[in-house]
Amino acid sequence: MRAEGIYLRPGEAYLGDRHVLVSTILGSCVSITMFHKSLPGRICHAVLPSNPDPLTTNVFHYVDSSMQYMLDSMLSTGISKREIEVKAFGGANSFRSESGVGDLNAAAALRFVKKEGLKLWASDLGGKSGRKILFDTRTGMVLLKRLNTSEAQPLLTSCSEP
Numbered sequence: 001m002r003a004e005g006i007y008l009r010p011g012e013a014y015l016g017d018r019h020v021l022v023s024t025i026l027g028s029c030v031s032i033t034m035f036h037k038s039l040p041g042r043i044c045h046a047v048l049p050s051n052p053d054p055l056t057t058n059v060f061h062y063v064d065s066s067m068q069y070m071l072d073s074m075l076s077t078g079i080s081k082r083e084i085e086v087k088a089f090g091g092a093n094s095f096r097s098e099s100g101v102g103d104l105n106a107a108a109a110l111r112f113v114k115k116e117g118l119k120l121w122a123s124d125l126g127g128k129s130g131r132k133i134l135f136d137t138r139t140g141m142v143l144l145k146r147l148n149t150s151e152a153q154p155l156l157t158s159c160s161e162p
Contacts, residue, residue, distance in 0.1 A: 011061040013044040015073055019138040025147070026090035027130045028102035030063055030109050034070050035085040035140030039077060042070040043135050048101065049108035063108040071116060081118055085140050088113070088123040089133050102126065 044066035051062035059065035091106030130147035
């Protein structure tokens with residue numbers, strides 16, 4: 001059976017209950033994936049590092065509140081933190097006027113992983129190149145392509161240190 005494709009825009013997340021292939025394009029934004037073999041994976045496309053007021057804003061616009069929402073949704077099913085595969089991508093400083101927002105987004109993601117005691121299975125953060133990623137919510141695999149280069153990156157299928 002062929003999976004449906006979904007394009008994730010900045011400030012959005014996919015927390016669905018079916019198998020889909022989620023694609024997104026990242027510059028300074030970051031995408032975090034969370035996966036457990038018994039659940040469809042989750043993914044966000046966060047724009048800024050910290051949510052100033054989680055009660056009145058779009059939680060998925062921010063790295064910290066996106067990650068907290070996705071983590072809470074997974075933990076509510078009864079799985080433990082140590083069983084969740086977390087992967088992080090993006091955080092480039094590709095535009096002169098961004099004043100390091102990519103670095104701040106990447107740092108926010110890594111800080112959340114550490115604070116919550118999660119394991120980062122794979123990451124590709126920082127640098128100057130944007131990225132296009134494709135996330136399979138059924139398997140947790142991510143295909144990454146760096147933009148403005150001819151390099152195609154392999155599927156991230158195994159545990160690797162950041």
